[in-house]
Amino acid sequence: MQHHKLLFIGPVGAGKTSAIRSLSEHDQNIETEATASDLTGLRKATTTVAMDYACMNLSADESILLYGTPGQSRFRFMWDLLANNLAADCAGIIFLVDNTRNYPMQDLKYYAAEFAELIARKPVIVGVTRSDLRAEPGLEEYQATLETLGIDATVEFIDARKGSSVLPLVQRMLADKMSFDGWSQLLEDATIRDENRVLEETDVQPEEPHYEVDTYQGAEIVVKDSIVDDVMNFQGVRGAALTDSMGEVITSSIESSEMNDFVGFVSGVITVFEEASDLGQVRSVSLKSSTEDNVSVFFKGDQTLGVQTSNRVSIRTLKQQVDDLLQWG
Secondary structure (H helix, E strand, C coil): CEEEEEEEECCCCCCHHHHHHHHCCHHHCEEEEEECCCHHHHCCCEEEEEEEEEEEECCCCEEEEEEECCCCHHHHHHHHHHHHHHCCCCCEEEEEEECCCCCHHHHHHHHHHHCHHHHCCCCEEEEEECCCCCCCCCHHHHHHHHHHCCCCEEEEECCCCCHHHHHHHHHHHHHHHCCCCCHHHHHHHHHHHHHHHHHHHCCCCCCCCCCCCCCCCCCCCCCCCCHHHHHCCCCCEEEEEEECCCCCEEEECCCCHHHHHHHHHHHHHHHHHHHHCCCCCCCEEEECCCCCCEEEEEEECCEEEEEEECCCCCHHHHHHHHHHHHHHC
16 A cells, blocks of 8 residues: 655644544544643643644555644654654645744744755645634735745645645645545545534534633743843843842843842832733833833743843834744744
């Protein structure tokens, strides 16, 4: 029998497990789902910790093997195992991106870089999920980003829960590589399964959503001491300090002891401010001066990052740089 492999990659919650599940018989799938104990739990109840695997037996002579990578970078060792061993000979890559993530273009760039070697020698199709929850960014922006990355790939909005939506991507990737010609029947069967699933769910009380589109801030971020060195590479940064929840400095490149004390003070004050106000969680505080340096303080979990910059540095640009560094550094 000839086996054709496809590898599904992308960030946590993009729909890789759902897509593979929608294409195959559930009781024959191998899934390594575990309860999400970190902030991923705000987005989905479980997360893939090793890999997803399923087989589509199309005929006595041909089958499609579906492999799905875990989305979180702490399982990067599985990315290497799949990309360089189990699925190194795959026929192509289906790259799923969640449109409701904070930085979907950063997702695209991050995972493209992580799987760059495999992407360079395999065809790629990008499927953008959850566009029903957030329509922007549009397909044109994804296409433009892919072009800047030098990746030749088509981009489509899909519903990863529906086999009738995912199957056309598989067909486009494999049709010219296989003798199998029963794609129309497969699509018809998938459409029936999707319709039956909808009917089965009509009497089920819908669960509360695991996340809010406008407030979710990405997977759990562990701030490392090295972030101070990374921030120092930003243009116009004079110094940076990382403190714990008690305001004690963990590491700092800020020369002024008063400035370090101030960052620690803000760390403690914000907790009280959040409790006493109705403004919700505070993510950052910036003090801008026309004559002195600016000071911006960013809050991530139990740690605080203070950044001292030239007053000519855009606060908005700094926030974007720090957000990108925290999520993708």
